[in-house]
Amino acid sequence: MGLETIDRIRAFNRYYVRAIGLLENTVVKSGYTLTEAHIINEVNATPNTTATEINKKLKLDEGYLSRVIKKLISNSLLTKSRSATDKRAYVINLTEKGRTEYQKLDSRSTELVASNISNLDSKETVELANLMDRIQFLLEKNTSLEKDIIS
Amino acid sequence: MGLETIDRIRAFNRYYVRAIGLLENTVVKSGYTLTEAHIINEVNATPNTTATEINKKLKLDEGYLSRVIKKLISNSLLTKSRSATDKRAYVINLTEKGRTEYQKLDSRSTELVASNISNLDSKETVELANLMDRIQFLLEKNTSLEKDIIS
DNA sequence: ATTAATACTTGACAAAAGCAAGTAATTAAT
DNA sequence: ATTAATTACTTGCTTTTGTCAAGTATTAAT
Numbered sequence: 176m177g178l179e180t181i182d183r184i185r186a187f188n189r190y191y192v193r194a195i196g197l198l199e200n201t202v203v204k205s206g207y208t209l210t211e212a213h214i215i216n217e218v219n220a221t222p223n224t225t226a227t228e229i230n231k232k233l234k235l236d237e238g239y240l241s242r243v244i245k246k247l248i249s250n251s252l253l254t255k256s257r258s259a260t261d262k263r264a265y266v267i268n269l270t271e272k273g274r275t276e277y278q279k280l281d282s283r284s285t286e287l288v289a290s291n292i293s294n295l296d297s298k299e300t301v302e303l304a305n306l307m308d309r310i311q312f313l314l315e316k317n318t319s320l321e322k323d324i325i326s
Numbered sequence: 327m328g329l330e331t332i333d334r335i336r337a338f339n340r341y342y343v344r345a346i347g348l349l350e351n352t353v354v355k356s357g358y359t360l361t362e363a364h365i366i367n368e369v370n371a372t373p374n375t376t377a378t379e380i381n382k383k384l385k386l387d388e389g390y391l392s393r394v395i396k397k398l399i400s401n402s403l404l405t406k407s408r409s410a411t412d413k414r415a416y417v418i419n420l421t422e423k424g425r426t427e428y429q430k431l432d433s434r435s436t437e438l439v440a441s442n443i444s445n446l447d448s449k450e451t452v453e454l455a456n457l458m459d460r461i462q463f464l465l466e467k468n469t470s471l472e473k474d475i476i477s
Numbered sequence: 478a479t480t481a482a483t484a485c486t487t488g489a490c491a492a493a494a495g496c497a498a499g500t501a502a503t504t505a506a507t
Numbered sequence: 508a509t510t511a512a513t514t515a516c517t518t519g520c521t522t523t524t525g526t527c528a529a530g531t532a533t534t535a536a537t
């Protein structure tokens with residue numbers, strides 16, 4: 176297959192890095208940092224989670240995560256209460272406001288994607304999603320678990 | 327096609343953001359920040375460029391860019407000299423060391439991609455590159471120029 | 478019981494990035 | 508032609524983001 180195939184993959188990665196960078200800016204304009212948005216997403220996806228659980232996905236510095244959570248609590252998006260089963264840990268949940276904000280971020284994100292593919296007809300849109308699924312499938316073949324990187 | 331198609335696209339974006347985040351960490355371990363690496367790439371791609379030209383691609387804060395370039399100059403990777411044709415601007419180039427470092431970053435990146443797809447056979451690897459090309463083609467359909475975002 | 482590991486916090490600090498004001502050179506406007 | 512506006516870049520100041528290390532409390536391991 177040759178080196179030029181890898182170069183094509185790298186070209187895509189550069190392209191997508193840039194595209195995603197623009198996304199990130201847009202998320203930030205929503206008033207939350209990307210990290211905050213990720214945390215909100217995580218807590219939404221798995222209620223009654225803990226900082227350690229969140230960090231298995233986000234892999235931030237523990238101290239930093241602790242502070243960001245603190246900030247989200249002081250902004251009334253999250254609640255934290257000592258776990259009954261493990262008093263070292265704190266159970267984290269979204270507040271009502273937190274759920275509302277999650278919904279906003281979520282629909283905002285959907286709108287953005289929709290607008291970014293607005294020139295595609297529905298056939299092409301489905302094709303795009305299929306291509307993406309296939310890429311993810313191929314890339315995940317390489318990494319049985321968790322350690323997947325692409326560069 | 328329905329909302330679930332957009333959700334699939336968003337799922338891929340999340341997946342890829344994470345994958346690219348891991349890439350970034352790896353680049354950083356090379357001793358340069360991602361921003362520095364991008365600048366080095368740009369100067370390599372277009373010699374005799376200027377800060378403004380670089381920033382058309384990278385879209386950083388001007389002041390920040392100015393400082394990063396300064397740092398790269400003090401590390402002997404770049405040179406800067408007043409443009410003869412426009413004395414406001416500075417012509418930027420790689421030094422010999424800069425070229426060497428570019429080559430290192432470049433081959434490192436190729437190696438990383440290769441290792442991340444090492445489980446694919448050559449047929450699948452070509453398929454992957456084709457899928458990526460097609461995605462890029464579809465996404466670029468949406469934006470005649472420069473303003474492409476995907477989220 | 479003692480030691481080690483886990484969950485989290487806090488203080489101090491460093492790096493990355495953004496904002497705003499400024500200089501000098503060039504281009505556009507009248 | 509002179510003034511005004513724009514462009515290219517720099518610098519000081521601040522904020523945001525992230526790291527490191529030390530510490531507390533709790534739980535698990537031996």
